[in-house]
Structures are given as structure tokens and as C-alpha cells.
Amino acid sequence: MDIQAAVTRSPQADFTIEPVQMAPPRDHEVVVRIAGVGLCHTDLVARDQFIPIPLPAVLGHEGAGVVEAVGAAVTKVKPGDTVVLGFNSCGTCARCRDNLPSYCRDFPVLNYPGARPDGSSGLSQDGNRISGHFFGQSSFASHALAHERNVVKVDASGLDLSILGPLGCGFQTGAGGVMRSLACHPGSSIAIFGGGPVGLAAVMGAVIQNCATIILVEPVAARRQMALELGATHVIDPAAGDVTAAIRAIVPDGIDYGFETSGREEVVAAALAALGSHGLLGLVGVPPRPDSTLPINLAAFITYGHRIVGIIEGDSDPDRFIPELIALHRQGRFPFDRLIRTFPLAQINQAVATQHQGGCIKAVLLP
Numbered sequence: 116m117d118i119q120a121a122v123t124r125s126p127q128a129d130f131t132i133e134p135v136q137m138a139p140p141r142d143h144e145v146v147v148r149i150a151g152v153g154l155c156h157t158d159l160v161a162r163d164q165f166i167p168i169p170l171p172a173v174l175g176h177e178g179a180g181v182v183e184a185v186g187a188a189v190t191k192v193k194p195g196d197t198v199v200l201g202f203n204s205c206g207t208c209a210r211c212r213d214n215l216p217s218y219c220r221d222f223p224v225l226n227y228p229g230a231r232p233d234g235s236s237g238l239s240q241d242g243n244r245i246s247g248h249f250f251g252q253s254s255f256a257s258h259a260l261a262h263e264r265n266v267v268k269v270d271a272s273g274l275d276l277s278i279l280g281p282l283g284c285g286f287q288t289g290a291g292g293v294m295r296s297l298a299c300h301p302g303s304s305i306a307i308f309g310g311g312p313v314g315l316a317a318v319m320g321a322v323i324q325n326c327a328t329i330i331l332v333e334p335v336a337a338r339r340q341m342a343l344e345l346g347a348t349h350v351i352d353p354a355a356g357d358v359t360a361a362i363r364a365i366v367p368d369g370i371d372y373g374f375e376t377s378g379r380e381e382v383v384a385a386a387l388a389a390l391g392s393h394g395l396l397g398l399v400g401v402p403p404r405p406d407s408t409l410p411i412n413l414a415a416f417i418t419y420g421h422r423i424v425g426i427i428e429g430d431s432d433p434d435r436f437i438p439e440l441i442a443l444h445r446q447g448r449f450p451f452d453r454l455i456r457t458f459p460l461a462q463i464n465q466a467v468a469t470q471h472q473g474g475c476i477k478a479v480l481l482p
């Protein structure tokens with residue numbers, strides 16, 4: 116079938132809206148008409164070839180929409196169902212059986228290469244191959260060819276389906292990072308580094324966990340203000356001075372939890388230095404270089420029982436966690452819609468620029 120897609124043709128370059136052909140769904144595949152798709156930093160990481168997906172490609176991995184067709188073996192959804200698309204996973208490895216599919220043994224091959232595991236792509240243009248299947252979806256398009264493993268059926272009644280897509284990546288990463296990976300305990304203290312969509316979803320997660328002290332470290336004033344409105348108890352502008360000292364002025368014994376979204380080595384170091392005894396630091400930020408490393412004073416690390424954990428997708432099991440987040444949203448406890456600004460898909464380049472300049476927190480593109 117003919118679809119419209121925002122195609123990536125070269126690194127750092129604009130997306131171009133083009134006609135693309137989509138193959139019929141294979142046995143376990145699902146065709147979804149996209150109502151809206153979030154723009155995540157990881158899409159730009161792939162566009163710029165830090166994730167080396169062959170170009171041209173259709174990126175996009177925070178889609179939501181309506182099932183239009185299903186492959187012969189699909190039992191999970193049917194045409195007409197409303198779905199959020201998440202990351203793909205195999206469903207059979209040890210971590211998938213532990214309900215930790217974001218640590219699936221095959222996560223890289225199922226999400227990054229722009230192809231099915233057999234190397235084929237369901238997208239083409241005039242007979243020329245186009246990489247698809249990015250995070251099991253490639254949803255910067257009117258339609259996505261997903262796998263039944265990565266479609267989550269949701270009850271969207273009374274909600275705007277077009278803005279639910281970021282629950283499948285950025286928002287579940289932030290909320291899940293605090294609610295599941297760190298599992299912050301009531302009355303605890305947490306510092307969240309970075310007030311983008313992941314960091315602000317983490318603020319909402321910390322409120323849900325009943326953390327007593329919620330500190331957001333973020334240079335953009337409007338994002339600090341948003342954090343305060345969402346329930347942060349303190350905000351810190353890192354341009355104002357030593358961040359670790361500012362955190363210890365609020366929590367002299369150090370924080371129970373840190374949640375780092377920037378990936379920058381100096382921010383990770385500041386977060387580690389702000390941890391209290393037996394503190395736990397979660398890392399979700401993609402580092403700027405493949406060889407980014409962190410020097411750690413091992414004696415201090417052991418003495419204070421510090422812990423660091425890498426986190427993918429907030430340890431989410433999307434089939435369970437996305438409906439849970441939607442239920443919290445209906446109760447007014449997860450107001451992620453406040454972070455979203457919508458743009459027509461045809462204005463994707465303007466959306467990228469606006470999000471990059473801090474003019475919006477989470478852009479959602481409407482095909």
C-alpha cells in the first residue's frame with residue numbers, strides 16, 4: 116500500500132515527506148494507522164548515525180494509532196483497536212520471561228537495524244529498499260508496520276489518542292525509571308538531572324512514589340517552572356554554581372536516589388557526588404560519545420555502599436505499564452499532556468528545531 120512518510124536521507128539533514136510503499140503484514144505483523152508520533156532524542160541519534168541504520172530510513176518510535184490490518188497469525192489485536200507502539204522484544208529469552216523485555220537478549224537486533232531479523236524491510240520506494248522496523252515500527256509516517264509483540268492495546272475513550280505515543284518510550288522511561296527501576300520508597304529524596312520529557316516524567320513518577328524531596332536540576336527556567344508545577348519541591352539552575360553543593364544544601368546527608376537523563380560525564384559525576392549512604396543512581400541519558408567513561412573513587416564507592424544502574428525504557432513491560440500510566444493519567448496523577456506540543460508531520464523539521472531550542476518539551480507529530 117502507498118503511505119506518506121518523513122524520510123531520513125542523510126545525517127544532520129532535514130527529513131523529507133515522501134510517498135513510500137509498505138508491504139502487506141507478515142504473519143505476526145500489524146499495520147497501524149498513525150494518529151500521532153512523538154519525537155525522541157533517539158530518532159536524531161539514529162538520523163545522525165550514532166545508531167548506524169542504513170539510509171534512507173523511516174525513523175519514529177513513539178507512535179499511537181488504530182490497527183488497520185493484521186497478519187494471519189496475530190491474536191493480540193484486531194482491526195479497529197486503538198494501540199500505543201513500544202519497543203520490540205523476542206518474548207522468549209530469560210529477561211523477556213522475567214517481564215523485563217527492555218533487556219531482551221535481542222533488543223539491539225529487533226530495534227536498531229532498520230530491518231526485520233532476516234534482513235528484509237517492509238518499506239520501499241519505486242522498488243528501492245528503505246529501512247523500516249525502527250523500534251519495531253518506523254512511525255514517522257501515515258502508517259507503521261509493527262510486530263504484535265510491540266503493540267499495546269489501550270482504552271483511549273475520552274482521551275486524545277494522537278498524544279499517547281510518547282508513553283511507549285520517553286514517558287515510560289522517566290516514570291518507569293523512578294517507579295520501577297529505582298522503586299523509590301515513600302519519604303525518600305531524589306535528584307533528577309535534566310528537565311526534558313524523560314526528566315519531567317521522572318518528576319511525576321517521584322510524586323506518585325510519594326518521595327518527600329524532589330529536586331530537578333535543569334538550566335532552562337521554563338522547565339524548572341514546569342517541574343515545580345508538577346510537584347518538584349526544589350529546582351536548581353546548574354549555571355548558578357556547584358550542583359553537588361546546592362543539592363547537599365537541601366539534603367545535607369546526600370540524596371537517596373539520583374536519576375540522570377543527560378548522559379554527560381560531568382553531570383553523572385555530580386550526581387554520584389550528591390548520593391548519600393547506600394544511595395542509588397540510575398542512568399538513562401545516551402552518552403555523547405561511544406567511549407564516554409566515568410572515573411570512580413572505588414574506596415568511597417564501597418565505603419558508602421553506592422550503587423549505579425543503567426536503565427533502558429524504565430524497566431517497563433509495556434503491556435502492563437502503559438495501561439497503568441493511562442489509568443494514573445485518568446486520575447490526574449500523570450499529566451503528561453502538559454509536556455506536549457503538536458505539529459503536523461509535514462512540519463517535522465520545525466518541530467525538531469523547536470524541541471532542540473527548548474521551545475517545547477515533547478513534540479508530537481500528526482500525520
Ligand code: CXF
Binds near residue numbers: 156157158401428
Ligand atoms: C533508547 C535510549 C538509548 C538506548 C536504547 C533505548 N530508548 C529510546 O529512545
Ligand code: ZN
Binds near residue numbers: 155284
Ligand atoms: Zn525514545
